[in-house]
Amino acid sequence: SIDAVRLLSRIEQLGQIGRDGEDRLVRLAASDADKSGRDALVSWMKEADLEVAVDRIGNIFGIWRASSAEDQAPIMIGSHIDTVIDAGVYDGCYGVLSGLEVIQSLRSAGFVPSRPIVVAAFTNEEGVRYTPDMMGSLVYAGGLPVEEALASVGTDGTVLGEELARIGYAGSKEPGFLKPHAYVELHIEQGPVLEKAGVQVGAVENLQGISWQRITIEGVANHAGTTPMSLRADAGYAASRVISFLRDRAASSPTPTVATVGCISFEPNAVNIIPSRAVFTVDLRDPNEDRLQAEEAALADFLIELAAAEKVTIATERMARFTPVTFDRAIVKLVEAAAEQRGLSSMRMTSGAGHDAQMIARICPAAMIFVPSIGGISHNPREFTPEADLVAGANVLLDVVSQLASK
Amino acid sequence: SIDAVRLLSRIEQLGQIGRDGEDRLVRLAASDADKSGRDALVSWMKEADLEVAVDRIGNIFGIWRASSAEDQAPIMIGSHIDTVIDAGVYDGCYGVLSGLEVIQSLRSAGFVPSRPIVVAAFTNEEGVRYTPDMMGSLVYAGGLPVEEALASVGTDGTVLGEELARIGYAGSKEPGFLKPHAYVELHIEQGPVLEKAGVQVGAVENLQGISWQRITIEGVANHAGTTPMSLRADAGYAASRVISFLRDRAASSPTPTVATVGCISFEPNAVNIIPSRAVFTVDLRDPNEDRLQAEEAALADFLIELAAAEKVTIATERMARFTPVTFDRAIVKLVEAAAEQRGLSSMRMTSGAGHDAQMIARICPAAMIFVPSIGGISHNPREFTPEADLVAGANVLLDVVSQLASK
Numbered sequence: 001s002i003d004a005v006r007l008l009s010r011i012e013q014l015g016q017i018g019r020d021g022e023d024r025l026v027r028l029a030a031s032d033a034d035k036s037g038r039d040a041l042v043s044w045m046k047e048a049d050l051e052v053a054v055d056r057i058g059n060i061f062g063i064w065r066a067s068s069a070e071d072q073a074p075i076m077i078g079s080h081i082d083t084v085i086d087a088g089v090y091d092g093c094y095g096v097l098s099g100l101e102v103i104q105s106l107r108s109a110g111f112v113p114s115r116p117i118v119v120a121a122f123t124n125e126e127g128v129r130y131t132p133d134m135m136g137s138l139v140y141a142g143g144l145p146v147e148e149a150l151a152s153v154g155t156d157g158t159v160l161g162e163e164l165a166r167i168g169y170a171g172s173k174e175p176g177f178l179k180p181h182a183y184v185e186l187h188i189e190q191g192p193v194l195e196k197a198g199v200q201v202g203a204v205e206n207l208q209g210i211s212w213q214r215i216t217i218e219g220v221a222n223h224a225g226t227t228p229m230s231l232r233a234d235a236g237y238a239a240s241r242v243i244s245f246l247r248d249r250a251a252s253s254p255t256p257t258v259a260t261v262g263c264i265s266f267e268p269n270a271v272n273i274i275p276s277r278a279v280f281t282v283d284l285r286d287p288n289e290d291r292l293q294a295e296e297a298a299l300a301d302f303l304i305e306l307a308a309a310e311k312v313t314i315a316t317e318r319m320a321r322f323t324p325v326t327f328d329r330a331i332v333k334l335v336e337a338a339a340e341q342r343g344l345s346s347m348r349m350t351s352g353a354g355h356d357a358q359m360i361a362r363i364c365p366a367a368m369i370f371v372p373s374i375g376g377i378s379h380n381p382r383e384f385t386p387e388a389d390l391v392a393g394a395n396v397l398l399d400v401v402s403q404l405a406s407k
Numbered sequence: 408s409i410d411a412v413r414l415l416s417r418i419e420q421l422g423q424i425g426r427d428g429e430d431r432l433v434r435l436a437a438s439d440a441d442k443s444g445r446d447a448l449v450s451w452m453k454e455a456d457l458e459v460a461v462d463r464i465g466n467i468f469g470i471w472r473a474s475s476a477e478d479q480a481p482i483m484i485g486s487h488i489d490t491v492i493d494a495g496v497y498d499g500c501y502g503v504l505s506g507l508e509v510i511q512s513l514r515s516a517g518f519v520p521s522r523p524i525v526v527a528a529f530t531n532e533e534g535v536r537y538t539p540d541m542m543g544s545l546v547y548a549g550g551l552p553v554e555e556a557l558a559s560v561g562t563d564g565t566v567l568g569e570e571l572a573r574i575g576y577a578g579s580k581e582p583g584f585l586k587p588h589a590y591v592e593l594h595i596e597q598g599p600v601l602e603k604a605g606v607q608v609g610a611v612e613n614l615q616g617i618s619w620q621r622i623t624i625e626g627v628a629n630h631a632g633t634t635p636m637s638l639r640a641d642a643g644y645a646a647s648r649v650i651s652f653l654r655d656r657a658a659s660s661p662t663p664t665v666a667t668v669g670c671i672s673f674e675p676n677a678v679n680i681i682p683s684r685a686v687f688t689v690d691l692r693d694p695n696e697d698r699l700q701a702e703e704a705a706l707a708d709f710l711i712e713l714a715a716a717e718k719v720t721i722a723t724e725r726m727a728r729f730t731p732v733t734f735d736r737a738i739v740k741l742v743e744a745a746a747e748q749r750g751l752s753s754m755r756m757t758s759g760a761g762h763d764a765q766m767i768a769r770i771c772p773a774a775m776i777f778v779p780s781i782g783g784i785s786h787n788p789r790e791f792t793p794e795a796d797l798v799a800g801a802n803v804l805l806d807v808v809s810q811l812a813s814k
């Protein structure tokens with residue numbers, strides 16, 4: 001079993017790195033705060049005697065090359081340590097630190113793996129500062145050219161490649177330099193399913209499709225007091241109609257489709273001026289690709305009608321688009337078996353969130369292990385998983401990895 | 408008649424002062440750009456041999472003290488030279504520069520007034536940087552203590568009193584130091600009424616009530632991918648419902664009520680996080696006070712229902728509230744008569760915009776003169792009034808002022 005005290009203490013320590021003036025955890029990809037988090041992770045990897053490698057997109061790898069099996073394709077355990085704005089401490093970090101913990105525990109227990117074991121921390125999984133999300137693993141899996149990713153411009157106008165160089169994490173390894181034999185990711189569920197079902201371990205068998213768009217509506221700025229309602233081309237009102245449409249449609253549908261408008265801005269953004277422009281994001285998800293396409297089409301149709309009715313022009317821009325992913329059945333079964341052997345309840349489930357596993361699944365068999373999120377809360381400082389569940393999940397990861405590295 | 412070339416050239420010159428990097432006219436109250444505009448106005452006042460005075464709230468006065476009538480209560484002509492963001496060149500400036508022009512023309516024509524004539528430029532009429540709007544004239548009329556106004560914190564975190572001192576326009580005169588005998592304000596209509604009616608001059612007999620509120624909705628931040636629609640407390644969605652409610656209600660009502668949401672922000676404002684907070688402004692107007700109160704009450708009721716239905720909390724904060732104003736009938740008649748004598752068509756009308764005249768009407772008989780705004784466009788760089796209409800309006804002002812200053 002893993003060293004629970006060491007794991008929990010590292011989660012606690014990493015969670016203190018990157019607090020802003022209001023004590024919020026904000027460790028956005030390639031920021032100064034991210035550098036501090038990366039530095040802590042690298043020092044722990046070195047403490048565990050791992051070889052540390054960084055690739056061109058800034059992904060960090062801690063490699064245990066069992067000497068007899070140096071040339072074999074490795075088992076990779078991974079997740080990310082970048083966070084959203086005002087984040088909880090578990091999202092991503094739990095998976096990376098558990099991977100490190102698993103390697104350290106196996107090693108000190110004298111386990112002899114049949115192939116190297118690697119723990120990876122992928123760059124910019126959250127997609128808050130740079131889009132798309134899961135960028136480091138997407139590049140690693142060959143789904144996005146590294147040059148294109150490095151050229152991404154952030155919400156703050158920065159360029160990812162420059163920021164990585166500035167914080168000292170523009171590595172020299174070519175993304176994909178280690179082709180994994182298998183990949184496992186342990187993560188908090190970030191949703192309410194496990195807690196509601198009273199189940200300790202999720203054996204994640206698939207992950208829903210994700211569609212991100214940015215919508216820009218152009219109307220006509222005019223005076224709020226003198227312009228009759230009938231003569232307005234109000235970009236802000238049109239935006240409100242889209243937000244309501246998406247939410248009402250998703251909420252009234254029997255499908256698991258989810259729709260969210262998380263970002264918005266108006267121009268000129270003055271109390272007595274009708275907005276000339278509204279820009280906002282749409283996050284649409286569904287486990288079924290056909291249904292996700294149907295939702296995108298319904299939105300597109302609605303925008304056409306709305307533009308005509310409100311005398312506005314509407315442009316959409318693709319930010320990210322990932323089809324649903326089915327994970328490797330054999331690894332999912334290993335997760336179930338490991339849980340059972342430890343006396344833990346488990347259930348198969350879908351991931352609502354995007355994860356690095358969905359990208360790495362393009363280049364090797366992959367699966368995920370979930371533990372409960374109390375109240376289903378994530379991307380929020382109140383994100384919480386009880387210690388017993390955190391330790392149980394890490395032990396299931398240990399068992400799955402030792403199985404995969406025994407063959 | 409006034410000197411059309413001089414007036415039009417000053418409007419043109421003042422409109423070039425305060426252009427930002429994108430060539431937008433942004434001369435927000437008490438900004439560096441406003442300082443440059445004020446300096447130009449003061450130099451023109453001095454050129455016209457007027458005594459210049461500045462009061463504690465930064466209102467600028469150009470005073471022509473006809474020597475025989477120094478102690479009489481003056482005729483005041485006024486408006487403002489601060490602008491909105493990305494403004495047109497006429498709003499406010501046209502009234503101030505016409506006032507200056509009228510005094511200069513009367514003087515050089517040898518007119519001997521029965522009382523002093525003053526042209527005033529009031530501080531922060533637009534209310535974009537500091538609230539409430541019409542602040543300088545409100546303070547001047549005794550409707551807001553000067554200390555309170557000077558302590559206002561702007562949208563950029565600045566304090567008005569400090570900004571006025573910084574730009575050199577924190578004067579020493581007590582607001583209200585000149586009690587006017589009568590007040591007249593010439594302004595572009597900023598709405599479509601005169602152009603649609605094909606009429607050259609508006610004799611403004613009243614001004615609608617204005618209600619500004621800031622609404623803050625608090626929901627719960629959560630993950631956009633993992634949180635089922637039924638478990639959300641989405642502050643952004645709730646805001647969209649309010650925006651739609653206001654617009655749909657106003658648009659479907661037979662009354663002239665107008666409702667606008669001009670400003671908005673979400674927190675944490677990330678593509679994959681359900682907004683925990685939405686803050687936006689509401690601008691509600693109606694010429695009838697009972698109806699305006701009914702609209703405010705309807706909004707308040709809607710917010711109560713919405714908070715319960717969406718599991719959010721909603722707080723409202725008053726930004727500004729002005730009851731409708733009826734202007735002085737005798738001055739309105741002078742406007743009509745002056746237009747008629749010049750062979751100009753005129754009509755009585757309501758002002759949709761707030762104006763300094765509505766504040767000064769608290770301390771003396773007041774009225775306004777409107778000229779057409781092409782397409783009803785204002786608070787927009789495409790704001791436009793043909794030169795002939797600008798000149799006609801200034802001549803009507805000349806006639807009204809000379810009448811008022813003859814008695």
Ligand SMILES: NC(=O)NCCC(=O)O
Nearest residue numbers: 125126133353354632679
């Ligand atoms: N796990 C996680 O929060 N990933 C961020 C990408 C997403 O929005 O699902």
Ligand SMILES: NC(=O)NCCC(=O)O
Nearest residue numbers: 225272532533540760761
């Ligand atoms: N005239 C004008 O635009 N005033 C600003 C105050 C308002 O919003 O009506």
